[in-house]
Amino acid sequence: xxxxxxxxxxxxxxxxxxxxxxxxxxxxxxxxxxxxxxxxxxxxxxxxxxxxxxxxxxxxxxxxxxxxxxxxxxxxxxxxxxxxxxxxxxxxxxxxxxxxxxxxxxxxxxxxxxxxxxxxxxxxxxxxxxxxxxxxxxxxxxxxxxxxxxxxxxxxxxxxxxxxxxxxxxxxxx
Numbered sequence: 001x002x003x004x005x006x007x008x009x010x011x012x013x014x015x016x017x018x019x020x021x022x023x024x025x026x027x028x029x030x031x032x033x034x035x036x037x038x039x040x041x042x043x044x045x046x047x048x049x050x051x052x053x054x055x056x057x058x059x060x061x062x063x064x065x066x067x068x069x070x071x072x073x074x075x076x077x078x079x080x081x082x083x084x085x086x087x088x089x090x091x092x093x094x095x096x097x098x099x100x101x102x103x104x105x106x107x108x109x110x111x112x113x114x115x116x117x118x119x120x121x122x123x124x125x126x127x128x129x130x131x132x133x134x135x136x137x138x139x140x141x142x143x144x145x146x147x148x149x150x151x152x153x154x155x156x157x158x159x160x161x162x163x164x165x166x167x168x169x170x171x172x173x174x
Contacts, residue, residue, distance in 0.1 A: 033063055034064055035150065036076060037116060044154060046138060047061075048128045058143060060147045063083070076090045083126040111150060139151045
């Protein structure tokens with residue numbers, strides 16, 4: 001019933017099942033992201049992604065992609081400088097609050113969330129805006145699915161864990 005059957009070389013040669021030939025799939029790339037969860041006066045710091053970014057307008061915990069061979073501690077300090085415009089670090093000796101793996105297009109992403117400490121007031125360098133929100137509000141924000149995967153763990157820590165913004169100036173709510 002094919003409209004071009006009389007012109008089809010594959011049909012003439014009995015090779016119709018071979019076509020169409022699919023291009024070889026590109027091997028997925030691996031990427032590691034580190035997010036920091038900051039808690040101050042019962043609120044968690046989140047940033048709204050810029051409109052021109054992937055998942056523009058959605059909210060997330062402050063995040064960086066680790067450079068090749070970069071330790072988590074160094075990535076946390078870089079997150080402070082590049083994303084928040086103030087000093088940030090991992091809470092010493094803390095285990096990840098959450099670790100999730102997911103795939104987006106051709107990227108396999110491992111996302112780890114640690115408790116973080118701030119020194120100074122965060123200001124938006126990589127986000128359209130920053131906001132301190134209650135743990136309950138955080139889980140109701142418009143979050144990209146990878147962030148939604150870790151939001152419940154962060155909420156649980158913020159409500160029941162012993163967090164805080166030890167060691168430095170208290171950031172003001174924005």
